[in-house]
Amino acid sequence: MSTSSESASAKTVNVRVKGVVQGVFYRKWTAENAKELGLKGWVRNRRDGTVEAVFSGDPQVVDNMLERCKRGPPAAVVTGLESSPSQEILGEAFELKPTC
Template sequence: MNSSSSDSSQANIIRAHVFVSGRVQGVGYRAATADTAQLLKLKGWVRNLRDRRVEAMFEGDRATVAEMLRWCHEGPPAAVVDQVEVNYETPEGLKEFQVLV
């Protein structure tokens, strides 16, 4: 059996570490992020920070993570997103998506 197809799919997995600022706490941003990430079958987590930003980690294929990052610029209807900072890191093989507190 040739493992090149699994190797190529693993090579397409990326990890985006995201910080979102604006009116993103108290507007359902974390819950909506988790719902959207789970719908897209992404792995990772999301949490509120003390400085009023939301921090998230997304792992998945390149196109799906890109779709999630586009969503982060809008967020749920009550959110007002000022900035989305994205840092790409080495994937760790996360198994699920969680809301952290």
């Protein structure tokens, strides 16, 4: 039963990050941070130059990850971050997805 209560209290968001976020290890950095925080989801580059991700987990942990994404890795220059609720069904891990 704890599984259903955990999923009921989970927060899932879709995120788009703008700025200098490709070619600066942003995806790898995002995956490492998400795994460290125990989040489920994925991250990928988009052809428009943004990075897209989905994070799912404890609401406070997801909010922590969003704050981290506003800074990104040292070489990144984040100029914008858009977040919206997501209903996406995710696997048990955090993964890197190919560019779309």
